[in-house]
Amino acid sequence: MMTFLAYLGAAIAEIAGCFAFWAWLRMDKSAWWLVPGVASLVLFAYLLTLVDAEHAGRTYAAYGGVYILSALLWLWIAEGVKPDRWDSLGVAICLVGAGVILLAPRPV
Structure with a gap:
C-alpha cells in the first residue's frame, strides 16, 4: 500500500510539474x-526513492503504470476530457x- 501511495504521489507531482512547463x-x-513546477518535479523524484525496491x-x-493511470485521470479532471474504453483498457494492461x-518473485 505504501508503494502505491508513493507512486501515486510521484505521479501527481510529475504531472503537475510537467503541466507547469506546458502552461508556460x-x-x-x-x-x-x-x-x-520545478518544486513539484523535485518532490516527484524524492517520492520515487521511498519505494522499497532493490533496483531503481x-x-x-513499475511506476509507469501508475503514471499512465494518473495522466488519464488528469485528462479527465483537469482538462475535462473523459477517457474512452481504449484508454481504460490501456491503463489496465499497464497496471x-x-x-x-x-x-x-525473484531470487535473493
Missing part, C-alpha cells in the same frame, strides 16, 4: 509557473504489467 510554453502563462530501473518501470514487474 504552450498556454502563454507567466514564467512564474516554473517555480512550483524496476522502480521506474498489470507494473504489478508483474514489481511483485514478481
Whole structure:
C-alpha cells in the first residue's frame, strides 16, 4: 500500500510539474509557473526513492503504470476530457504489467 501511495504521489507531482512547463510554453502563462513546477518535479523524484525496491530501473518501470493511470485521470479532471474504453483498457494492461514487474518473485 505504501508503494502505491508513493507512486501515486510521484505521479501527481510529475504531472503537475510537467503541466507547469506546458502552461508556460504552450498556454502563454507567466514564467512564474516554473517555480512550483520545478518544486513539484523535485518532490516527484524524492517520492520515487521511498519505494522499497532493490533496483531503481524496476522502480521506474513499475511506476509507469501508475503514471499512465494518473495522466488519464488528469485528462479527465483537469482538462475535462473523459477517457474512452481504449484508454481504460490501456491503463489496465499497464497496471498489470507494473504489478508483474514489481511483485514478481525473484531470487535473493
